[in-house]
Each structure stands twice: as C-alpha cells, then as structure tokens.
Amino acid sequence: MDKLFIYVDGAARGEPGEAGIGVALTDKDGNVIEEVSRLIGRTTTEVAEYRALIEGCRLARTYSPDAAIFFTDDQDLVNQLNGLVETRKPHLRHLIESVKELLNEFPRWRVNYVDRAANPRAPRLVERAFHRRIQSEVTRQRLELRLLARAASLSEEEMQRLIDYAERLGGRD
Numbered sequence: 001m002d003k004l005f006i007y008v009d010g011a012a013r014g015e016p017g018e019a020g021i022g023v024a025l026t027d028k029d030g031n032v033i034e035e036v037s038r039l040i041g042r043t044t045t046e047v048a049e050y051r052a053l054i055e056g057c058r059l060a061r062t063y064s065p066d067a068a069i070f071f072t073d074d075q076d077l078v079n080q081l082n083g084l085v086e087t088r089k090p091h092l093r094h095l096i097e098s099v100k101e102l103l104n105e106f107p108r109w110r111v112n113y114v115d116r117a118a119n120p121r122a123p124r125l126v127e128r129a130f131h132r133r134i135q136s137e138v139t140r141q142r143l144e145l146r147l148l149a150r151a152a153s154l155s156e157e158e159m160q161r162l163i164d165y166a167e168r169l170g171g172r173d
Contacts, residue, residue, distance in 0.1 A: 003028045004065035006056040008072050009122035010040075010048025013130065019043045021052035022125025025059055034059055037125035039133055049074045050095040052122070053111070057102035067108040071119050078113040 005026045012019035023036040036059065040051055053070060060068045072078060079085045080096055081103070087093060103109045116123065151159060 001027070001063050001065045003067045003069060004033070004060050004063055005030075006060050006068060006070045007119050007122040008049070008052040008056045008070060009119065009126050010045060010050070010052040010074075011123070011126045012043060012045040012048050016042050016044045016047075018130075018133075019045070019048040019051075020126045020129035021048055021055055022122040022127075022129070023052055023056045023059060024121040024125060025056070025063070032121075033063070035121075035125055037128040037132075039129050046074075046076070046089075046092065047095065049077050050092065050099060052126075053077065053099050054095070054102060057099065057105075061102070061105055065106065067110075068103075068106040070109070070111045071114045071122075072111065073114060073116040073119055073123075075113050078111050081111045 005028070007022075007024040007026070009022045010019065018039060019041065020039045021036065023034075025033040025035070027033055036055055040048060043051070049072065053072065056070060057068075076085070076087075080087050080092075081099060087096065103111070151162065154162065
C-alpha cells in the first residue's frame with residue numbers, strides 16, 4: 001500500500017473522566033479501510049488523544065504502508081510530536097516516546113493538525129463509543145425493571161428457585 005491516511009480523536013467526559021477514542025483509516029481515495037470506536041477508561045482528553053494516535057499507529061502498521069499520514073485536531077499533540085514544543089507534563093513524556101517509536105516504524109510519516117470540521121469521522125467514532133455505553137446501560141435498566149416486575153408476583157418458593165438459578169448462571173455455588 002502506498003499511502004494510508006489515519007484520522008484520530010480522543011475525548012473525555014470530565015477532566016479526568018470516562019474517555020473514548022476514534023480512529024479511521026482511509027486509502028488515498030478516501031475509502032474507509034478500518035475504524036475503531038471504543039471507550040478506554042478514565043483519563044483526560046489529552047491522554048485520550050495520544051491513546052487514539054497509538055491505536056492508529058498500531059492499526060496502520062498492519063497494512064505496511066510506504067507512508068502514513070495522521071490527522072488530529074489537537075495542535076499541542078502535533079507540536080510536541082514534531083519537536084516544536086516540549087511538554088512540561090511528565091505523564092505525557094512516556095506517551096510521546098511511545099508514539100514516536102511507533103511512528104518511526106513507518107518508512108515515511110507525518111502528523112498534521114486539521115480543524116475539527118475537516119476531521120468529522122474520528123470525533124463521530126468517539127461519540128459512537130459513548131452512545132453505545134449509554135444504550136447498553138438503558139437496555140440493562142429495562143431488563144432489571146422487567147425482572148423486578150416478574151419477581152414481584154412469585155411465591156417464596158419460586159423466588160428461591162429463581163435466586164438459585166441466578167447464582168448458578170453467574171457461576172456462584
């Protein structure tokens with residue numbers, strides 16, 4: 001593969017807060033090759049941005065492109081990786097070094113700043129990860145309510161059988 005374009009974004013809900021990453025790999029014609037949309041735990045937006053770039057590097061590496069061109073809307077990240085500024089935050093130094101090691105595995109690479117409007121896919125992937133978690137929570141709450149409603153009409157004996165079954169189902173003896 002000649003060139004691979006990698007669009008990355010990371011975001012946290014709170015600083016720190018629950019965080020997610022979005023990564024979109026496209027070919028030179030803009031065709032999506034692969035996408036990542038997932039939550040990464042509790043961290044800051046700044047760390048999430050680096051984690052998205054690390055994930056983008058790992059994914060791109062599997063395609064062995066001659067050139068990997070990364071796009072992010074985080075100007076600080078771009079400036080730090082391109083050696084224009086040095087971070088004063090010790091917790092970011094390790095991430096910067098990890099990213100640089102991964103980037104140097106590509107014959108040619110570039111990390112570019114783009115306005116958020118020019119990188120809509122990656123932020124949407126981050127939002128998709130948050131949305132899926134919310135959907136999952138809502139589904140679970142509905143199921144719990146249905147279970148409670150059904151359990152309310154059970155006799156003591158039926159309730160005990162339900163508890164025994166639930167414990168076996170959950171792997172408890």
